[in-house]
Amino acid sequence: MNSLIDDIRNSQSTRQRKADQELRLDYFQDNQLENLWAILSQDFSNPEKLQPCFVNIVKKITNLRACVYVEEATRSVEGSEQDKELFAIIAEQAQLDNTLKTASKLTKLLKTCLIRVVYRNGRLDLDLLPSHLVDVWVGDSPRDIESVLVTHPPLDGREENTTYSHWTATEWQRLDYRGRVIESGPNPYKCLPFVSLWDSTPLNDFWLPGGDDLVALQEAINSKLVDLLHTLRFQAFAVGWIKGGEGGGSIQADPGSFVELPEGGELGFAHPQAAISEAIEAIDMLLKWAAVSNGLPASSLSTEPTDESGISKLVSNSELSEMRRDDIALFRQYEKQLFHLIRIVWNAHNSKRLSDSATISVDFADPKPDTSDTDKANAWKSLMELGVIGPVDIVMERNPDITTREEALEYLMQVKIENDKLVDGVL
Known part of the structure; x- marks a missing residue:
C-alpha cells in the first residue's frame, strides 16, 4: 500500500486538484484573509499598510444556485410499518434534511463530492466528504468506482498523524501516514458505502471541472475592494505644498500658527483626484458579471434593498428554475442510492431490519412566489x-x-x- 500513498503524493494533477478544491472551500467558509494577504504580497512591497477587505460572493452565489432543497423535500417509504418507523428514526438521527441541503451546496461549489454512510456509536450517520479529502479509482467509466481512499486529517495538525481509510467492495483498511496497514478486515457491506454527487452527469472523469471563474472573480473583487479602501483613506487628506522656499525642508503648521515665507513664496494644499467612482463602478460590474455568468439575475448581488424573497427570485428566473429541475433529476437518483446504502449499512449492524422490498419516493417542494x-x-x-x-x-x-x-x-x-x-x- 506504500505505493498507493506515494502515487497520490507524487501526482502533480492530484495535488493541484486538492489545492484548488480546498481553496474553494476556504472561500465558501469565509477563510479568505490568508489568501488575500498572499495576493497583496505579490502586488505590493508593503502589504501590511493595506486594509484587507472581502465580500463573500462564493458563498452567496453557491447558496443561491443550490436550490434543490430551498424547501424541505417530503420522503415516503413504501413498505411495512416497521420500515417507515425505522427510516423516520434513521433520518432524524442522521439529520438527513440538513445533510442533503449542505451536500447540494458542496456539489455546486466543488462540482463533485461524496456522502459516506457509516454506522458508529450505535447509530447510522452520514459523513459529507469534500473532494480534497478523497481519492477514487474507477474502471470503465466514472460511475464504475473500484476503490475509495478517504484522508483523515489529524486534529493536532501534524502531518505525520494523518491516517487513511481504503475501501473496496471486499475489504477495508486503515492506513497510517506512510501507507502501512494499521487495521484491516472484510467489507461487511459487500459494496462501497459511498454515494457520489455530481453537479452534472460525468463524461470522462470522476472529478467534474468548472467553478474556477467564480474563484477568479472573488479574488478580483477582493483586490479592488482593498484598492478602494486604500484610495479612500488617502483621498481624505490634502497634501501641503510650499512655493519659493529653498527646497528639501518641511514646515509644521498647526491651526492658528504663523509661517514666515520668503518674498514671493506661497503655501497651500492640493487635493488628490482619485478615481473613486470608477473603482466603485468596476466592483459593481464584477459583481453583476459574477451573478449573470452563474445563471442569476444581476439584482441578486445588488446592494439596493428589495422585498423580493429568495423563493420569488427562483420562481421569476427561468434559467435558475430550469437549473433546479436538472438538479432535482440528479438528486432524485442520489436519494434512491442513499436509501439503498442506508438499508445495507443499517441491516449489517441491527437485527431490526429494513426490508429488501422497501422503496422510497421523494417529493421535492414546488416553490411559489410570495402572495x-x-x-x-x-x-x-x-x-x-x-x-x-x-x-x-x-x-x-x-x-x-x-x-x-x-x-x-x-x-x-x-x-x-x-x-x-x-x-x-x-x-
Missing part, C-alpha cells in the same frame, strides 16, 4: 370549489410545523370546538 393573504384565500377558495384540496391541505400549507394530515385534522377539530363555544357565548 398576499387575500390572494392566497381566493386561490384556496377556487381550489376547494374544484375539489382538488381540502381544509387539511390549507392548514398544512399555512403552518409548516404541522407535518401530518392527522395533526392538521386535530387542529381543525380544535378550531371548530373553539368557534362553537364563541357562537354559544361560552368564551
Whole structure:
C-alpha cells in the first residue's frame, strides 16, 4: 500500500486538484484573509499598510444556485410499518434534511463530492466528504468506482498523524501516514458505502471541472475592494505644498500658527483626484458579471434593498428554475442510492431490519412566489370549489410545523370546538 500513498503524493494533477478544491472551500467558509494577504504580497512591497477587505460572493452565489432543497423535500417509504418507523428514526438521527441541503451546496461549489454512510456509536450517520479529502479509482467509466481512499486529517495538525481509510467492495483498511496497514478486515457491506454527487452527469472523469471563474472573480473583487479602501483613506487628506522656499525642508503648521515665507513664496494644499467612482463602478460590474455568468439575475448581488424573497427570485428566473429541475433529476437518483446504502449499512449492524422490498419516493417542494393573504384565500377558495384540496391541505400549507394530515385534522377539530363555544357565548 506504500505505493498507493506515494502515487497520490507524487501526482502533480492530484495535488493541484486538492489545492484548488480546498481553496474553494476556504472561500465558501469565509477563510479568505490568508489568501488575500498572499495576493497583496505579490502586488505590493508593503502589504501590511493595506486594509484587507472581502465580500463573500462564493458563498452567496453557491447558496443561491443550490436550490434543490430551498424547501424541505417530503420522503415516503413504501413498505411495512416497521420500515417507515425505522427510516423516520434513521433520518432524524442522521439529520438527513440538513445533510442533503449542505451536500447540494458542496456539489455546486466543488462540482463533485461524496456522502459516506457509516454506522458508529450505535447509530447510522452520514459523513459529507469534500473532494480534497478523497481519492477514487474507477474502471470503465466514472460511475464504475473500484476503490475509495478517504484522508483523515489529524486534529493536532501534524502531518505525520494523518491516517487513511481504503475501501473496496471486499475489504477495508486503515492506513497510517506512510501507507502501512494499521487495521484491516472484510467489507461487511459487500459494496462501497459511498454515494457520489455530481453537479452534472460525468463524461470522462470522476472529478467534474468548472467553478474556477467564480474563484477568479472573488479574488478580483477582493483586490479592488482593498484598492478602494486604500484610495479612500488617502483621498481624505490634502497634501501641503510650499512655493519659493529653498527646497528639501518641511514646515509644521498647526491651526492658528504663523509661517514666515520668503518674498514671493506661497503655501497651500492640493487635493488628490482619485478615481473613486470608477473603482466603485468596476466592483459593481464584477459583481453583476459574477451573478449573470452563474445563471442569476444581476439584482441578486445588488446592494439596493428589495422585498423580493429568495423563493420569488427562483420562481421569476427561468434559467435558475430550469437549473433546479436538472438538479432535482440528479438528486432524485442520489436519494434512491442513499436509501439503498442506508438499508445495507443499517441491516449489517441491527437485527431490526429494513426490508429488501422497501422503496422510497421523494417529493421535492414546488416553490411559489410570495402572495398576499387575500390572494392566497381566493386561490384556496377556487381550489376547494374544484375539489382538488381540502381544509387539511390549507392548514398544512399555512403552518409548516404541522407535518401530518392527522395533526392538521386535530387542529381543525380544535378550531371548530373553539368557534362553537364563541357562537354559544361560552368564551
